[in-house]
Amino acid sequence: MFSDQAIREVIYRACLALDAEEFETFMALCSPDFNYRLTVFSPEIRKDMTWLEQDYAGMKALLEMVPQHMTRPGSLKRHVSVYLIDRDGETATVTSSFIVIATDGNGKSSVFVTGNYYDDIDCSGDQPLLRSRRAHLETRDLGTGTHMPI
Amino acid sequence: MPSRDTETWQRAPAVPDTHYVSGLVYSDPEIFEEERSKIFGKVWALACHESELPKKFDFRTIDYAGTPIIVTRGGDGRVRSFVNVCSHRGAKLVNEVSGNTRRFICFYHQWAYDSEGACVGIPQPDAYNETGLRAEDCGLREVRTDSKYGLIFINLSDEAPTLNEFIGDALEPLSPMLTGTELEVFHYQRSEINANWKAWMETNLDTYHGLMHVLLRKTQVNSSREITLFLGGHAATGGSGQKYGDYGNWAAREESLALPGIGANEMKNGDLFPNFTILCRGTVIRIDTVTPISPHRLLVECRGLGVKGESESDRHQRIEHHNQYWGFAGRNWPEDAVAAERCEATFGSGAARHQIIAREENLRGNDDGMLRGFYAEWSRMMGRPANNPFNRS
Numbered sequence: 084m085f086s087d088q089a090i091r092e093v094i095y096r097a098c099l100a101l102d103a104e105e106f107e108t109f110m111a112l113c114s115p116d117f118n119y120r121l122t123v124f125s126p127e128i129r130k131d132m133t134w135l136e137q138d139y140a141g142m143k144a145l146l147e148m149v150p151q152h153m154t155r156p157g158s159l160k161r162h163v164s165v166y167l168i169d170r171d172g173e174t175a176t177v178t179s180s181f182i183v184i185a186t187d188g189n190g191k192s193s194v195f196v197t198g199n200y201y202d203d204i205d206c207s208g209d210q211p212l213l214r215s216r217r218a219h220l221e222t223r224d225l226g227t228g229t230h231m232p233i
Numbered sequence: 234m235p236s237r238d239t240e241t242w243q244r245a246p247a248v249p250d251t252h253y254v255s256g257l258v259y260s261d262p263e264i265f266e267e268e269r270s271k272i273f274g275k276v277w278a279l280a281c282h283e284s285e286l287p288k289k290f291d292f293r294t295i296d297y298a299g300t301p302i303i304v305t306r307g308g309d310g311r312v313r314s315f316v317n318v319c320s321h322r323g324a325k326l327v328n329e330v331s332g333n334t335r336r337f338i339c340f341y342h343q344w345a346y347d348s349e350g351a352c353v354g355i356p357q358p359d360a361y362n363e364t365g366l367r368a369e370d371c372g373l374r375e376v377r378t379d380s381k382y383g384l385i386f387i388n389l390s391d392e393a394p395t396l397n398e399f400i401g402d403a404l405e406p407l408s409p410m411l412t413g414t415e416l417e418v419f420h421y422q423r424s425e426i427n428a429n430w431k432a433w434m435e436t437n438l439d440t441y442h443g444l445m446h447v448l449l450r451k452t453q454v455n456s457s458r459e460i461t462l463f464l465g466g467h468a469a470t471g472g473s474g475q476k477y478g479d480y481g482n483w484a485a486r487e488e489s490l491a492l493p494g495i496g497a498n499e500m501k502n503g504d505l506f507p508n509f510t511i512l513c514r515g516t517v518i519r520i521d522t523v524t525p526i527s528p529h530r531l532l533v534e535c536r537g538l539g540v541k542g543e544s545e546s547d548r549h550q551r552i553e554h555h556n557q558y559w560g561f562a563g564r565n566w567p568e569d570a571v572a573a574e575r576c577e578a579t580f581g582s583g584a585a586r587h588q589i590i591a592r593e594e595n596l597r598g599n600d601d602g603m604l605r606g607f608y609a610e611w612s613r614m615m616g617r618p619a620n621n622p623f624n625r626s
């Protein structure tokens with residue numbers, strides 16, 4: 084079994100890879116049965132919504148196309164705090180909080196979105212891997228949005 | 234090709250007056266104020282979809298061009314709208330964006346209103362005996378409300394033509410998709426963007442900008458597109474085929490999921506002047522509305538619609554199709570938002586003088602006819618030509 088530190092690190096490394104748009108590094112942290120969902124609750128229509136859902140192949144294809152898109156200038160920084168690590172056999176269930184800071188082309192930073200990650204980490208192999216991630220947003224106004232997952 | 238000096242740069246483009254727009258329409262504060270009264274104060278605008286008010290006493294609140302509005306379904310089943318302002322001391326009456334209540338009770342001094350807008354409760358009323366103020370004179374300000382094809386519209390003007398007269402035939406091409414099954418909203422998202430409201434609407438009316446979207450460059454067949462213009466600045470497009478399998482790891486859409494009256498890999502759009510667009514991408518409908526916040530800021534609200542009561546797997550597929558374009562990390566949406574902000578960066582400061590809307594392709598392909606139709610109606614309602622709104626020589 085991996086240490087809490089090793090489990091935290093897979094989450095932090097995933098954020099660093101997405102921040103740097105190093106897609107292969109990010110995918111190497113995901114297990115082949117990886118599943119990603121970005122969810123939001125809308126008080127307007129009183130419904131839970133899924134704003135993005137991908138499996139491993141879909142996420143890989145989505146990320147590979149990002150450089151071809153005209154997206155907001157600047158960068159995104161995912162600031163994460165791991166709150167809870169619960170273990171069940173070879174799976175660690177991790178609850179984290181994130182704040183994503185957007186820095187525009189002139190170097191001006193502002194909060195883009197905030198929410199929680201609910202991750203399952205597969206601990207059965209020789210390194211911990213992200214098996215499923217639900218990113219639940221508090222933020223519902225996306226401004227100009229992004230082509231990148233959070 | 235020579236560059237231009239100050240004089241030639243400022244000169245109007247060498248096209249007919251109807252084929253270019255002055256930059257002042259995006260930035261001038263006087264024009265912005267006039268738009269709110271002369272356009273947004275007179276047109277029918279989408280408030281919400283019927284599925285957002287399924288039960289008696291359900292309500293939604295919206296911001297419409299600076300006016301807060303409550304939309305509610307009364308005990309008689311009829312949908313009515315009111316300005317969301319308490320008659321007592323003017324506080325915003327309802328703060329929640331949705332809910333269900335028989336009585337709207339103001340938080341401040343507890344004046345109460347029923348779902349038909351009547352003031353039905355004033356605490357400690359005797360103190361008003363001296364002045365003779367009566368509850369029956371203190372109802373909410375009702376806003377005209379009507380619906381078509383499940384779309385609930387409001388109009389701030391008591392004198393404007395009816396909703397049917399306003400829309401005319403403009404939504405006919407989309408009526409099979411809107412009425413052939415019962416629809417419901419599964420996706421709602423709002424964004425404030427630093428741009429004039431018209432810059433957003435232009436992304437829906439300017440088909441030529443498909444060149445900006447890598448997704449559309451790969452998947453959309455523009456040559457077969459047909460544009461229809463309607464009275465009142467409304468428009469519709471149809472006939473453009475979509476090759477979804479040509480992007481990333483996507484697949485073509487299955488016909489079994491197609492909405493009535495459209496092929497799964499077909500696209501039909503409808504635009505109502507000034508701020509409403511429906512995009513029907515074969516299997517899923519998206520509606521967006523834009524309202525002005527300031528000359529330099531807009532609010533866009535996006536809704537995704539699927540078939541009410543459909544199977545979980547069909548809904549899942551429809552949501553995926555919706556999100557490919559318009560979800561978080563959707564391929565098109567952020568590009569339109571960036572385009573609007575990039576135009577604001579020049580029109581907002583006055584650096585850009587004009588924009589050219591002069592493409593003529595007999596209302597096919599990437600003709601600018603929808604933009605010209607929009608600005609013809611804008612000019613008519615404003616009483617100012619969009620190419621020269623202050624009649625400067």
Ligand code: FES
Binds near residue numbers: 319320322324340344
């Ligand atoms: S302002 Fe609403 S009750 Fe006084």
Ligand SMILES: [Fe+2]
Binds near residue numbers: 436569
């Ligand atoms: Fe676009």
